Amino acid sequence: AQTVTQSQPEMSVQEAETVTLSCTYDTSENNYYLFWYKQPPSRQMILVIRQEAYKQQNATENRFSVNFQKAAKSFSLKISDSQLGDTAMYFCAFGSGGGADGLTFGKGTHLIIQP
Amino acid sequence: NAGVTQTPKFRVLKTGQSMTLLCAQDMNHEYMYWYRQDPGMGLRLIHYSVGEGTTAKGEVPDGYNVSRLKKQNFLLGLESAAPSQTSVYFCASSKTSRIPNEQFFGPGTRLTVL
Numbered sequence A: 001a002q003t004v005t006q007s008q009p010e011m012s013v014q015e016a017e018t019v020t021l022s023c024t025y026d027t028s029e030n031n032y033y034l035f036w037y038k039q040p041p042s043r044q045m046i047l048v049i050r051q052e053a054y055k056q057q058n059a060t061e062n063r064f065s066v067n068f069q070k071a072a073k074s075f076s077l078k079i080s081d082s083q084l085g086d087t088a089m090y091f092c093a094f095g096s097g098g099g100a101d102g103l104t105f106g107k108g109t110h111l112i113i114q115p
Numbered sequence B: 001n002a003g004v005t006q007t008p009k010f011r012v013l014k015t016g017q018s019m020t021l022l023c024a025q026d027m028n029h030e031y032m033y034w035y036r037q038d039p040g041m042g043l044r045l046i047h048y049s050v051g052e053g054t055t056a057k058g059e060v061p062d063g064y065n066v067s068r069l070k071k072q073n074f075l076l077g078l079e080s081a082a083p084s085q086t087s088v089y090f091c092a093s094s095k096t097s098r099i100p101n102e103q104f105f106g107p108g109t110r111l112t113v114l
Helices: none
Strands: A003-005 A010-014 A019-021 A024-026 A032-039 A046-052 A064-069 A074-079 A088-096 A109-114 B004-007 B010-013 B019-025 B031-038 B042-051 B054-057 B065-067 B073-078 B087-094 B109-113
Touching: A003 A088, A010 A019, A019 A109, A024 A074, A032 A064, A032 A074, A046 A064, A046 A074, A074 A088, A088 B042, B004 B087, B019 B031, B019 B087, B019 B109, B031 B073, B042 B065, B042 B073, B073 B087
Parallel strands: A010 A109, B010 B109
Antiparallel strands: A003 A024, A019 A074, A032 A046, A032 A088, A064 A074, A088 A109, B004 B019, B019 B073, B031 B042, B031 B087, B042 B054, B065 B073, B087 B109
16 A cells, blocks of 8 residues: 655745745555645645656646656655745645545645735 | 536534435536535545445544435435534546646535534
């Protein structure tokens, strides 16, 4: 079974700063996918970014980028030029390459952007 | 497209009562999932379905039953609710594509069992 660990329960940064959220995972699979989901106070789960394990290039989506270290089983999320609207819970998630199984989530990091 | 919708949004039950949560998706997705979210725990998979008429157990299936009679609907049932089932329930769906695990989530149902 896979496990996903987010070691930072809460982080707080000033608006416009850069922040990095950590995620490590454990798996014996070679083909898998990793995701970061954002959950604002509205409770809606929003996909932020995804990474396919067979791709060496780190994924980027506007201000969001990842540092994927496959050998170290590390998948951190970097948010540049942070905005007040980035305040939310952030969940790291693992999906096996088979596709049908559900995702395994970490416990989340509560990110607070201070004005 | 409405995406993934869940009914109801909130519900309060007494111990021993039963209820059914409805999830509907209009994206023609093959796979559907039910998760529960508890404080400090992230989301945990309850049951899932890889197609109409099929269901499978996830990480925390005890106390729940599911059915997928139509491709677009996935029902989660609690036959005899317990306080330990107080949680926020999320439904999700995904398509059999080259990124099969990309899941689209509903808005959640907050269930309180007294």
